[in-house]
Amino acid sequence: MMDGVSQPSPIRVPRRAVLIGAGSAAALVTAGCNPFSTTKTTRTVTATAPPPVDPMTNLIATTQLHLLRIESAVARGGTLAKTLTPLRDDRRKHLDALRKELARTSPDAAAATSAPATGTVPIPTETASVLAVIRDDAGNAQVQFTDATSTVSRYRARLLASIAGCLATHRTVLG
Amino acid sequence: MTAPSPTPSPQLSESSPAASGSPAPSAVATLAPTTAPATSLDKTAAAAMQVALASENSAVWAYSLVAAFDPDNADTASDMRDAHMVRRDDASERLTVAKVKPNAAAPAYKLPKPVTDAKSARALAMTIESDNAAAWLGVVGSTDDSALRSYALAGLTDAAVRLTTWKKIAKVNPLTVPFPGQQGSD
Numbered sequence: 072m073m074d075g076v077s078q079p080s081p082i083r084v085p086r087r088a089v090l091i092g093a094g095s096a097a098a099l100v101t102a103g104c105n106p107f108s109t110t111k112t113t114r115t116v117t118a119t120a121p122p123p124v125d126p127m128t129n130l131i132a133t134t135q136l137h138l139l140r141i142e143s144a145v146a147r148g149g150t151l152a153k154t155l156t157p158l159r160d161d162r163r164k165h166l167d168a169l170r171k172e173l174a175r176t177s178p179d180a181a182a183a184t185s186a187p188a189t190g191t192v193p194i195p196t197e198t199a200s201v202l203a204v205i206r207d208d209a210g211n212a213q214v215q216f217t218d219a220t221s222t223v224s225r226y227r228a229r230l231l232a233s234i235a236g237c238l239a240t241h242r243t244v245l246g
Numbered sequence: 247m248t249a250p251s252p253t254p255s256p257q258l259s260e261s262s263p264a265a266s267g268s269p270a271p272s273a274v275a276t277l278a279p280t281t282a283p284a285t286s287l288d289k290t291a292a293a294a295m296q297v298a299l300a301s302e303n304s305a306v307w308a309y310s311l312v313a314a315f316d317p318d319n320a321d322t323a324s325d326m327r328d329a330h331m332v333r334r335d336d337a338s339e340r341l342t343v344a345k346v347k348p349n350a351a352a353p354a355y356k357l358p359k360p361v362t363d364a365k366s367a368r369a370l371a372m373t374i375e376s377d378n379a380a381a382w383l384g385v386v387g388s389t390d391d392s393a394l395r396s397y398a399l400a401g402l403t404d405a406a407v408r409l410t411t412w413k414k415i416a417k418v419n420p421l422t423v424p425f426p427g428q429q430g431s432d
Binding site for chain 2: 157158160161164165168217220221222225226228229230232233234235236237239240241243244
């Protein structure tokens with residue numbers, strides 16, 4: 072027989088609330104957050120990447136340096152002058168074209184690199200060594216221009232690729 | 247052959263069929279492909295690749311003539327023809343992979359000048375390589391895909407070096423051009 076005392080009715084939690092609570096807990100665990108943790112939270116801040124460097128200024132600097140070296144060699148006259156004069160003329164045209172291209176897009180940067188290349192660059196005394204140094208210069212420059220070709224605009228890519236091709240021919244001439 | 251924009255017009259042009267037969271492909275491979283082919287090409291890049299392919303086809307055809315009229319340099323001409331064959335086959339495959347049908351080679355090509363001796367044969371070889379450099383430079387400027395640019399730059403560089411080799415042989419000075427592939431540079 073019933074004792075007449077009524078049973079308390081169980082607290083009814085809506086199913087939707089249970090699901091939302093379970094989902095939130097799962098999301099926190101998945102994200103690596105423990106809402107009951109007492110350890111301090113570490114906040115990771117990603118540093119802003121530096122602005123991309125325009126390869127043109129480096130390519131101009133390289134061309135200027137190599138041009139000075141070729142000019143020093145040409146100044147010696149003789150065989151060196153005969154072999155290197157056409158190559159010097161090519162490199163001068165490269166420098167002009169590179170400066171013109173930089174001025175088209177970045178007049179300020181172009182102004183900073185427009186000073187004529189002056190000074191002397193030490194070169195070896197032996198003719199064969201001079202040619203080897205200039206051949207190495209052409210090889211290094213070819214790598215730089217080749218690498219830069221993949222990251223620039225289409226218009227610039229044509230210019231840099233053409234110069235890279237020319238530098239390969241310089242290496243052929245210098246054997 | 248008429249070159250679509252943006253590449254300059256090559257000087258070798260297709261002649262009417264039945265003028266002569268196209269040389270048989272060689273199994274010799276001197277240049278390995280440097281990059282994996284792209285699975286798609288936009289219209290500009292595909293058009294430029296077709297021009298480069300046409301340039302390779304005309305080079306393969308014309309080098310047989312160079313070798314015949316310049317027997318002293320027949321081996322050089324043969325090596326260069328093989329190199330063009332490898333690049334032709336590779337360019338064709340790249341177009342196919344990108345679901346672009348590669349244009350077929352013409353049976354023969356119109357020469358810019360008649361070839362009658364070694365001197366004119368060497369001049370033809372120089373024309374072939376100038377055209378070829380221009381065609382590959384066109385590909386470089388047709389795409390933002392760095393892998394395709396690198397591939398095209400390799401084609402341009404090879405053509406420029408071969409041009410210098412022929413200038414040396416023909417004793418033409420200067421041996422180099424400042425901007426290979428650009429109009430008016432040679």
